[in-house]
Amino acid sequence: MASDFEQQQEERPAQHQPRQPGLESEMEPRPEVVPEHYRGSGKLEGRAAIVTGGDSGIGRAVSVLFAREGADVAVVYLDEDEDAAETARMVESEGRRCVTLPCDLREEANCRQAVERAAGELGHLEVLVNHAGEQHPRDSIEDVTAHQLERTFRVNVFSMFHLVKAALPHLGEGSAIVNTASVTAYQGNPSMIDYTASNGAIVAFTRALANQLVERGIRVNAVAPGPVWTPLIPATFPAEKVEGFGVQTPMGRIGQPAEIAPSYVFLASEDSSFMSGQVLHPNGGDVVGG
Numbered sequence: 094m095a096s097d098f099e100q101q102q103e104e105r106p107a108q109h110q111p112r113q114p115g116l117e118s119e120m121e122p123r124p125e126v127v128p129e130h131y132r133g134s135g136k137l138e139g140r141a142a143i144v145t146g147g148d149s150g151i152g153r154a155v156s157v158l159f160a161r162e163g164a165d166v167a168v169v170y171l172d173e174d175e176d177a178a179e180t181a182r183m184v185e186s187e188g189r190r191c192v193t194l195p196c197d198l199r200e201e202a203n204c205r206q207a208v209e210r211a212a213g214e215l216g217h218l219e220v221l222v223n224h225a226g227e228q229h230p231r232d233s234i235e236d237v238t239a240h241q242l243e244r245t246f247r248v249n250v251f252s253m254f255h256l257v258k259a260a261l262p263h264l265g266e267g268s269a270i271v272n273t274a275s276v277t278a279y280q281g282n283p284s285m286i287d288y289t290a291s292n293g294a295i296v297a298f299t300r301a302l303a304n305q306l307v308e309r310g311i312r313v314n315a316v317a318p319g320p321v322w323t324p325l326i327p328a329t330f331p332a333e334k335v336e337g338f339g340v341q342t343p344m345g346r347i348g349q350p351a352e353i354a355p356s357y358v359f360l361a362s363e364d365s366s367f368m369s370g371q372v373l374h375p376n377g378g379d380v381v382g383g
Contacts, residue, residue, distance in 0.1 A: 105322070105347075107332035113227045115324025117149035117176045124322045125349040126154045126183065131161065133187075136362035138163030141215040143208065145169040145198060145256065146225035148177035150323025151273070154350035155222060155357045156180055160187035162358055164220065167192040167211030171225075176324075190215065198225055199247040204255035208263070218263040220361045223253040224273040228288040228329055242287050249291040253298060266310030271360045272299050274317040274372060279381035292317070296372060303370030312369040314360040319376025321348040342377030 106121060117124065142159050146152040147168035156166045157180070166184050168191060170177045177193045184191035192214045196207040212218045226249045231237050253272060264270075277285060278292035296315060303313035320326070320339040326347075327335050339347025356373045359365050374381055 105336060107336040108327045109330070109332040109335065110324065110328040113229075113325065113328045114146065114171060114173065114225075115149070115326075115328030116173055117153065117324050118179070120322075120324060120327060124150060124154075125351040127157055127161070128351045128355065131158065131351075131355070133158075133161035133163065136162040136358060136364065137220070140164045140219040140361075141167070141211075141217050142220035142222060142361065143167045143169060143211045143218065143256070143260065144222040144224060145252070146273075147222075148173045148180050148193075150325065151318065151321060151350045151353050152222075152224045153180045153183070154354035155224065156191070157183045157187065158354045158358050159220070159361070160184040160189040160191070162362070163189070165190040165215050167194055167207075167215060169194045169196050169198070169207050169211070169225070171195065171197060198252035198255070199244070201251075201255040204252060205259040208256060208259035212260075212263045218260060219265075219268045221256060221260045221264070221268075221270045222273075222357060222361070223256055223270070225252060226273065226291075226325075228285050228325065230284045230329060231286070232284065234286050237287050245287045245291050246294070249288070250294045250298065253295065257302065264311055267363075268311045269361045269365075270302070270306075270311065270313040271357050272313070272315040274299070274315045276317055276319045276374070276376045276379060276381060278317060280379070299372065300370045307369055312360075312365070314365065314368055314370065315372045316353065316356045316360065317372050317374050317376065317381075318353050319348060319374075319379055321350060321353055323350060339377070342379060344377040346377070348375065348377055
């Protein structure tokens with residue numbers, strides 16, 4: 094018998110969205126946000142977290158599971174107000190506070206302002222999840238403009254530097270930083286060479302930052318998902334490719350945010366107290382190094 098996740102692979106119709114990062118409210122079917130049998134156990138009780146890109150997809154699932162584990166959440170997003178409001182509703186339905194913060198993370202001043210607002214409104218900060226990102230397929234490196242290259246790195250990499258710098262004064266011993274990378278950093282996607290390179294940088298950044306912050310008692314780890322059903326997929330690829338996206342994994346299907354978010358809970362909580370500088374790989378069974 095097919096699982097619910099496998100059935101969604103079969104039922105997903107062709108679709109496309111003309112903008113990035115994309116809107117979860119326009120996806121068919123909607124992504125699965127919370128694992129059906131997930132029960133919170135206070136792993137993040139009394140903590141406050143920032144989740145960038147938290148309005149939809151994996152970021153939404155992480156925000157809701159953090160709330161179920163006892164954390165208040167600040168959701169940072171670009172301009173997807175409807176999606177962010179729905180995430181806030183879901184977080185608050187778990188009995189936790191949610192602050193929604195629209196922000197263009199390409200600019201350092203915006204990152205500083207978002208962190209200060211989050212810490213100010215929540216009262217403290219213990220977890221930073223750097224999840225926001227974008228991708229733009231091109232057939233050849235010759236088609237990657239200087240503007241696209243800079244934009245990709247500003248969103249995917251530079252924002253992490255800016256947010257960490259702004260958050261560090263608020264993070265104490267026992268705090269955690271979790272970065273989102275991608276399976277592309279290990280496999281090398283020939284049609285998204287700038288995106289792949291940015292994720293390689295995220296992996297290296299995670300390892301270096303972990304070594305720098307270990308003496309301060311702050312752990313830094315990353316998650317490198319494979320193909321996952323999020324708004325970024327229909328916002329990136331043509332409709333006919335979206336319909337069968339994810340079948341290339343050993344499991345033969347795309348993943349759901351509900352299957353990825355528990356990795357972030359693990360890395361943000363004391364369950365991973367002896368881990369730093371590491372990368373988790375919820376990717377549908379692809380065996381990768383590192």
